[in-house]
């Protein structure tokens with residue numbers, strides 16, 4: 001009888017997910033005794049009644065490496081440890097259904113699970129591993145905030161989208177003599193913002209790792225105007241916050257969903273700049289999910305494919321509780337618990353930050 005591998009993609013989608021799925025299936029089919037299933041919408045497919053799993057074979061994964069999204073769906077709601085349940089009074093609570101899910105895996109005769117996801121998904125992987133689940137993690141996120149890997153796939157494609165936006169905003173800012181603010185994703189990390197600001201040549205870049213002083217931001221804009229340029233471009237990470245201030249977010253009401261939804265940093269900054277006397281016309285652009293959707297670039301296709309092949313090799317080696325990691329130029333295996341211990345944030349003393357300062361980008365400090 002063939003051995004069965006189950007793949008799940010969890011959390012926000014990310015360019016490159018399909019390339020990982022395809023690589024795992026292609027590599028698995030090189031062995032004669034493996035078949036692959038996909039759980040629809042992360043592990044929620046296993047927790048649904050009836051369960052929602054699909055066969056993944058050479059036919060179903062043909063050509064999908066160039067496509068955005070994930071062919072097996074994803075979600076950042078629910079999951080084995082926080083399944084939403086409505087109570088008699090209409091209010092919602094969450095329930096731990098992990099034992100039930102492990103039982104379903106047994107009934108489906110799954111001998112290995114590959115969970116492709118960011119820090120939330122890998123925390124789930126770690127907990128399942130501690131309960132005896134034979135699980136391997138693959139790091140995914142446009143935010144690049146997972147530790148123990150040089151890069152996560154999807155990040156470079158997101159940076160391309162953000163850089164393209166900066167390029168476009170520079171030309172319209174110049175034509176209209178405006179200050180244009182671009183808000184990009186990244187959660188608590190400023191990787192996308194800082195890369196796009198350097199690549200696109202913004203004047204100011206505000207990241208969560210360096211809380212900004214609004215007066216310093218104004219000074220940078222004043223210097224720009226004094227130099228004779230009549231426009232400026234500013235990139236702000238959604239998680240950026242003023243000194244002594246808070247990040248801009250809303251608390252989600254959705255049961256079993258992530259509690260905090262970041263967003264609105266650009267509008268807040270715009271208000272603050274007007275309050276301290278910036279007189280230029282200011283406009284805001286929120287790039288949003290354009291950073292997440294669409295085709296992965298070539299770098300992310302190669303990274304995602306390499307991670308998929310490595311994940312299956314780790315399955316063969318039974319490296320349960322480990323995550324694929326990119327340590328240039330190699331793919332290595334690291335304990336999942338190390339990867340989720342802390343976020344991978346920008347080191348404020350790193351060469352990346354020095355590079356930004358070196359070309360005159362103000363970081364608002």
Ligand code: F6P
Nearest residue numbers: 012141142143185186187262292
């Ligand atoms: O983690 C990826 C990410 O795109 C973050 O950059 C962003 O804060 C969040 O997901 C948005 O999630 P949602 O699509 O649920 O709004």
